[in-house]
Amino acid sequence: MATRKEQGADILDRYLAEVNDDPVSLDEVAEWALNKGLFRPGPVDLNKMCRDLIAEGARSQKRFDGKRWYRAKHSVRTNVGGVQLNLWADIDKNASHSFMTKSIGQRRKSIADDCFSMKMDADHYSEAHPDELPIEPVLDFSEDVAEREAAERAARDKRDRGAA
Numbered sequence: 001m002a003t004r005k006e007q008g009a010d011i012l013d014r015y016l017a018e019v020n021d022d023p024v025s026l027d028e029v030a031e032w033a034l035n036k037g038l039f040r041p042g043p044v045d046l047n048k049m050c051r052d053l054i055a056e057g058a059r060s061q062k063r064f065d066g067k068r069w070y071r072a073k074h075s076v077r078t079n080v081g082g083v084q085l086n087l088w089a090d091i092d093k094n095a096s097h098s099f100m101t102k103s104i105g106q107r108r109k110s111i112a113d114d115c116f117s118m119k120m121d122a123d124h125y126s127e128a129h130p131d132e133l134p135i136e137p138v139l140d141f142s143e144d145v146a147e148r149e150a151a152e153r154a155a156r157d158k159r160d161r162g163a164a
Contacts, residue, residue, distance in 0.1 A: 004042070011038050058088055068152060074103040115139050 002010065015029045033039045058073035075086045076099055089095035095103070118137050126134035 007039075014038070055086070055088075063092070067156070074100060076102045077106060078102075 011033045012026075012029055015024065015032055019032060030039070055075070058075075059071070061072040062069045063072045064070075070091065072092070073088055073090055074095055075088045077084065077086055079085075087099075089099050089103075091100065115137075119139065122135040122137050126132070126136075
């Protein structure tokens with residue numbers, strides 16, 4: 001039996017094969033799939049729905065410390081009694097140094113995993129299309145981060161001058 005993710009990928013594959021193989025909005029694919037009766041939602045787990053909503057809200061909560069915007073809530077994936085859990089803490093209230101070190105390390109690993117996946121995609125595309133210029137993703141984000149920090153400082157300085 002296919003997982004929900006596999007079912008979703010199968011719906012997109014079927015749309016591309018049966019309707020149109022151009023790049024497409026998933027809104028269009030969803031409307032097609034619903035009209036064809038290809039999607040039937042399973043039972044709703046209210047606990048999971050609530051947990052996901054809380055996590056989404058927690059991940060998006062930002063604070064300003066007078067110099068920078070920062071994420072207020074952080075999580076650590078851990079195993080407690082054989083059960084994998086995401087434990088959450090507030091950076092200013094109950095996050096220990098150890099907790100934050102683990103959280104930042106896990107976020108970094110997630111970014112590295114995304115970069116690895118992106119590199120594999122780019123390498124595959126480049127090898128499958130040898131007549132095109134190869135796609136070579138830049139994996140050093142130092143300049144990107146420095147540019148964002150400079151833009152944030154400039155925006156803050158502009159706000160401060162406007163408030164004075």
